[in-house]
Amino acid sequence: MPLMTVCILIASVAFFFSWPASQTQAGGRLSAPFLEEKTPTIAPYAFVKLCVETPRECRTKGGANRTQLNSRVERALVSVNRSVNKAILPGKDNKGNDAWRLSPRSGDCEDYAVTKRKKLIDGGLPPRSIRLAMATTPNGEAHVVVIVKTPTADLVLDNRNDEIKPVNKVDLHWLMIESADNPKRWRWL
Incomplete structure (x- = not known):
């Protein structure tokens, strides 16, 4: 591993451990590095279609609620985030035909997210700690990312960049998150 990557990892971990644990809102953004799950809701329709086409991706989850860093x-x-961001070319679904696909040649945010989620779980991370989340970007576009729940922060793996950040350090407005136990169930944020 190149020295620069090691230095970035060490600095990132040190930064993660320095956040306050307050749950107050500041300027419309979370001040704590954790998402607060609220009432249950139904999964996005395109995700339900993925479950029908690929039932393995929607099995009941096991393992710890939080991944130990x-x-x-x-x-x-870092590897999964970068490799998937590089492997999938940016693209859009046809209007009215939203599809969430695993490892396509080109795709949109949902395709990046479900591919990263699968690779992290296949790599041995606890499935209950690897979750999909829906949000909106500053310009109001729907956006899907992977959330990795850890004891120190809920981390965001996003196709818009290779940097892994805590939920309170990204420019997203959180909407809903996949359940820890059952991917077919989601919760409002």
Whole structure:
């Protein structure tokens, strides 16, 4: 691993451990690095279609609720985020035909997110701690990312950049998140 990558990882971990645990809102953004799950809701329709086409991706989940951060996990998060961001070319679904696909040649945010989620779980991270979340971008576009729940922060893996950030350090307005136990169930944020 190049020295620069090691230095970035060390700085990122040190930064994660320095956040306050307050849940107050500041300027419309979370001040704490954790998402607060609220009432149940139904999964996005295109995700339900993915479950029908690929039932393995929607099985009941097991493992810990939070992934313990260590050097192996940090390397996996960085590697999966970068490799999937590089492997999938940006593209859009046809209007009225939203599809969430695993490892396509080109795709939109949902395709990046479900591919990252699968690779992290296949890589041995606890499935209950790897979740999909829907949000809106500053310009109001719907956006899907992967959330990795850790003891120190809920981390965001986003196709818009290779940097892994806590939920309170991204420019997203959170809407809903996949349930820890059952991917077919989601919760409002």
